Amino acid sequence: MTKVEQTSQIFDQQASVPKLLFLAIMTIALCSFGPMSIFASVPLAIAFLLYGRLIGFGLGAFSMALLWGLSLTVKGFPPALVGYYGSAFLYALVTAEIVLRNINPVKGLIYMGLILVIISGSLVVAYDRLSPTGLKSEISQYVSSVLSQLKKSKQESSEVSGDEERAFDDFVNKPEALTNDIYSSLPLIVFCVSYFGLWVSLYVTLRNAIVWRYKAVYKYSLRDLTYFKAPEFFVYPLILSLVLWLGADYGLPKESEVIGRNLLYCLGVFYLFQGFGVYNDFLKFLRIGGFIKTLFIAFTFLLASKFLAILGIFDLWFDFRRFFTNSKKDEGDTI
Numbered sequence: 001m002t003k004v005e006q007t008s009q010i011f012d013q014q015a016s017v018p019k020l021l022f023l024a025i026m027t028i029a030l031c032s033f034g035p036m037s038i039f040a041s042v043p044l045a046i047a048f049l050l051y052g053r054l055i056g057f058g059l060g061a062f063s064m065a066l067l068w069g070l071s072l073t074v075k076g077f078p079p080a081l082v083g084y085y086g087s088a089f090l091y092a093l094v095t096a097e098i099v100l101r102n103i104n105p106v107k108g109l110i111y112m113g114l115i116l117v118i119i120s121g122s123l124v125v126a127y128d129r130l131s132p133t134g135l136k137s138e139i140s141q142y143v144s145s146v147l148s149q150l151k152k153s154k155q156e157s158s159e160v161s162g163d164e165e166r167a168f169d170d171f172v173n174k175p176e177a178l179t180n181d182i183y184s185s186l187p188l189i190v191f192c193v194s195y196f197g198l199w200v201s202l203y204v205t206l207r208n209a210i211v212w213r214y215k216a217v218y219k220y221s222l223r224d225l226t227y228f229k230a231p232e233f234f235v236y237p238l239i240l241s242l243v244l245w246l247g248a249d250y251g252l253p254k255e256s257e258v259i260g261r262n263l264l265y266c267l268g269v270f271y272l273f274q275g276f277g278v279y280n281d282f283l284k285f286l287r288i289g290g291f292i293k294t295l296f297i298a299f300t301f302l303l304a305s306k307f308l309a310i311l312g313i314f315d316l317w318f319d320f321r322r323f324f325t326n327s328k329k330d331e332g333d334t335i
Contacts, residue, residue, distance in 0.1 A: 023047045028085060042205055042208070043092075044059070049215060106225060106228055109199060234270065275307075
């Protein structure tokens with residue numbers, strides 16, 4: 001009996017209502033823990049794969065209704081949690097559909113990610129139009145609140161040198177400029193969050209394929225996702241984005257900086273995926289795995305995501321993988 005068959009029997013015995021509720025509670029818990037909310041869609045996606053679309057939809061609807069009711073009746077309950085859970089449900093649904101429809105993970109990432117961008121962008125535009133004060137005004141209020149807190153913290157601290165104090169004052173005394181930068185960056189924020197969120201959901205779900213593969217037959221593996229290659233013609237809009245962004249200081253209209261910055265980051269997210277694939281293969285080549293590999297990946301994303309994107313760009317010409325000879329499969333173990 002193979003490892004997958006043994007595991008399948010164990011999970012068959014546990015495929016019950018308590019396990020389903022555990023997945024729902026895990027999703028809610030991840031949604032409430034700030035940065036960890038990026039993984040919140042994974043338990044829901046696994047619920048879709050183990051129990052099917054109908055039960056998955058029912059679980060999502062029940063949880064949303066419960067959270068909505070709590071936000072209306074319980075004082076101090078964070079209403080943002082309802083939005084986080086709704087986003088996690090959407091990402092889980094898209095991730096599960098990629099698996100259930102046997103779509104290549106890279107193809108699914110591109111097309112389903114575009115759908116998420118359209119949905120998210122439409123919601124942002126609708127909110128901006130329907131909000132009494134407008135989205136930019138709300139961003140301005142939030143920025144002013146944060147800068148006021150920073151000023152208060154700075155006044156309570158006496159460990160600030162002259163140069164640092166001048167730089168700090170220059171930053172906090174320009175709330176309008178910061179508001180304009182955030183508002184003009186909304187397109188790249190929507191685009192990058194949509195694609196990166198879906199990529200994380202797909203990556204973690206496929207990495208834990210041993211949990212659900214006995215229920216949902218999927219002919220692709222994690223390797224197919226990590227071997228992401230950005231199209232070569234992306235180099236031309238990449239160069240254009242750099243020209244527009246930097247050219248604003250050399251005579252181009254000021255709007256070109258905004259266009260160039262948005263275009264550069266939107267393209268950069270694809271090179272980030274490619275660079276991560278190279279980095280992942282490099283860690284396997286060094287035979288680094290398990291929890292240590294997870295730490296390497298987490299810290300690299302947090303501290304050196306731009307390095308991964310640059311690595312992905314140079315991989316177009318150098319094909320770094322040809323230097324790696326360790327072909328150990330990368331699926332089935334947990335993150």
